[in-house]
Amino acid sequence: MKNKILNIKNLSKSYGAFKVTDEIAIDLNFNEIHALIGPNGAGKSTLIKQIVGSVKHDIGSIVLDQEDITDLNDVERAKIGISRTFQVSSIIPKFSALDNIILSLLDKSKETFQLFKSIRKNKELVSKAKKILKEIELSDKSHILASELSHGERRKLEVGLALAMDPKVFLFDEPMAGLDESGTKMMINLFKKIKTNSPILLIEHDMDAVFALADRVSVINYGKIVATGTVDQIRSNVLVRDVYLGYEI
Amino acid sequence: MIIEKFFNKWIMFFLILIPTFGVIFDEPYFITLATKVVILGIAGIGLNLALGYCGLISLGHAAFFGIGGYITGILSFHALNDEMLFSWPVVVSGSSEMLIIWPIAILVSALFSFIIGLLSLRTSGVYFIMITLAFAQMLYFFSISWPNYGGEDGLSIYMRNSFPMLNTMDPISFYIISLFWLLFSIFISLRLINSPFGMSFQAIKQNEERVKSVGIETFKVKLLVFVISGTITGLAGSLYTDLNRFVSPTVLDWHTSGEIMVFVILGGMARLYGPLVGAAFFIALEQTLGSYTENWQFWLGLILILVILYARSGILGLFDKKLKHEK
Known part of the structure; x- marks a missing residue:
């Protein structure tokens, strides 16, 4: 527990009968990049939204640096040390x-x-x-x-x-989407450098980047975490190959 | 931007020269008209902070304009009739001193802006528009049914309130006082929009979710902008009562909110001098077209439609050739 900066337990969110996240348990250690992968619509971005507080979860708890932040709103969570990027670029255009x-x-x-x-x-x-x-x-x-x-x-x-x-933790939602090769390389180097100060929960579809960066990988499908492990463990996991990676990896 | 800045300097130069024109052409009415433009410009500058820079579409600014106006009217009324305003728990008399009336008008406008903002800023979009409108209309109907201060007929104060060493009944003197407040409002707005706080509220207008995500308490920022905005508009209301030596429920009516909004849109939203230019254009139109037809507002509507369709940056936007590259 002392090694964990972010600890999420039993986080669930439903829209009617549809469970977007289903009893998610995921954590983030100090000095770590934890990648979250899964097919489109699996619930990755909704999970990020629940962690930052922009979408209210139904049940579950979120602990950041040994402080329960479950009841804090989005601004309070940002102030306390959760920093995010958006799946679709969200900047101040003017x-x-x-x-x-x-x-x-x-x-x-x-x-x-x-x-x-x-x-x-x-x-x-x-x-x-x-x-x-x-x-x-x-x-x-x-x-x-x-x-x-x-x-x-x-x-x-x-x-x-x-x-x-x-911040205390970074939540990056597809930061490398649309980047060229040099941009991706720059990001990879940057993330490796910053993770020692603030660990990263990374959602990314670029598997080369994920495998180059992640210390641990979790796979989410239909709102449930179906596997967590090192890059090698995930690569060799049959279930993960079935739901996401395919057999060519 | 360069052309716009040049144009703004000419506006200021022109405003400073107006008393000279008035004296040369012996047209005190011209000065009174210019004073009206200046005061309504101040009201617009107030609204521009909330609407133009922060994206808060308030249809309730008549409330602050009217509160400033009524505070001035009521204090003056009591002073002229030598009556107490309150006798319990403390004895408070009226006043005909502008230096006493202004701070009270400013404080009460700020207090009402705070209360209305606190409740209405919990909503957004069309709900925010409706709730601000509802507050203003509440005050409007309250003023109609308040016989002590003239009810529907309004309240005359016969003489302008006084200012040390100036004859406020002299149009030039009162114009100078109003011009001082205009310059002060522009100065405050300029400082605000270039400050970190200004950066926050201008960002909220563009992408509130992003602003929240960087830890900025957007509710508090919007509330403070709303209060400053309402306070400046309240000050304009106070000056307006002195200008006309009369205040009536009309100043609290939603038409007044609409007119102040028209000044901002016509002149150019989020442009420092926009509301002043809008107010000048509006008054010029009222005076020129109004002498030909009672239905001059039809033409105003037509112009407003054209501005919204073809010149969204308002009249001042036409002078801004570098708009796309400007913050």
Whole structure:
């Protein structure tokens, strides 16, 4: 238990008779990337939404860093250290890339309710934001409107927004979707680096990336976790091959 | 943006020169008209913070405009009649001093904005529109049925409230006072929209879910914007009562909310000078078309339709050639 930063037990959510997540139990250790894979519609993104608090679960508990956060709302969970990316890029379209990152830094630096101080003159915030843009290789796009970034650049910006929060855990929902080879490589290196500070629960369809990154993999199907193990264990699991991977892996 | 900034400077230059025009052409009515534009511009600047920058479509800003107006009217009425406002638990008399009336009007408008915001911001979209409208209408009907202060007929205060060393009955003096508050409102809005807080509420307008996900308490941010917005509009209401030396339930009616919204949309939402330009355009239209036909609002409606269809950034947007690259 002491080794776990995030511990989810018995998490269930139904829409009528349809169980989107069914008694999910999953945890995240320190310094770990735990990948969550499964077919489309298996309940991966809904699980993320329940963890961040944007979708209310029916039963179950969520413990973050030994604190029960089950009854906290989405903003409180974000404040306490859960940072996420969205499956479909969710950015502030009319803000520049730099301003998107600055926005993400505001709460942590307790600047949100600074009413009359110019944000441009806050050198510390601007410098932190520029550092993050450099990490996600978007320095040259810092003053471009987020809506004018390419799909891959938006995915990177999403990750930058999560990084800026300096959270206890990251929940990344398909961060590599639509990235080119160099973008994927950059993400893999970045995730390997940041997991030592904040472990990552990763939803990803790019199996090469998953197998290159994950310390553990859980497979979800019809809202249930059907297997959890190391990459090798998952690769050789017959049930997993049946429901998701296929026999060519 | 550059052209728009240039245009804004000309607006300010023009506003400062208006008293000179009034004196040269011996047209005090022209100054009174300009004062009306300035005051309604302040009301629009207030609404613009909530509507233009934060996306809060409030149809209840007449409530704050009316509260500011009635506070001024009531305090002045009691002062002129030498009557107590309250005699229990403490004795409070009326006042005809602007320096006393303004803080009270501001505080009461802020308090009402806080209460209305606290309840209405729990909803969104069409429900928010309806609940803000309902609050304003409640106050409207309350004012109609309040005979102490004129009920449906309204309340006349005969003389403008006083300001040290200025004759407020002089149109130029009162114009200068109103212009000061306009500049102050623009200054406050400018500081706010460039602050971290401003960044938060402008982001909420675009993607509230994302703002929540980075740990920003969007409810508190929206509430504070709503209160500041309502307070500025309340201040405008106070000045408006002094301008007309009269306040009636009309200022609380939903038509007033609609008119303030029209100033913002016509001039350009989320543009600092937009509501002022919108108010000027509205008054100019009222004065020019109104002298030809009683149905001048038909033409206003037509223009509004054209603005919404073809110039969504409002009149000022027409001067902004770099809109797409601007934050």
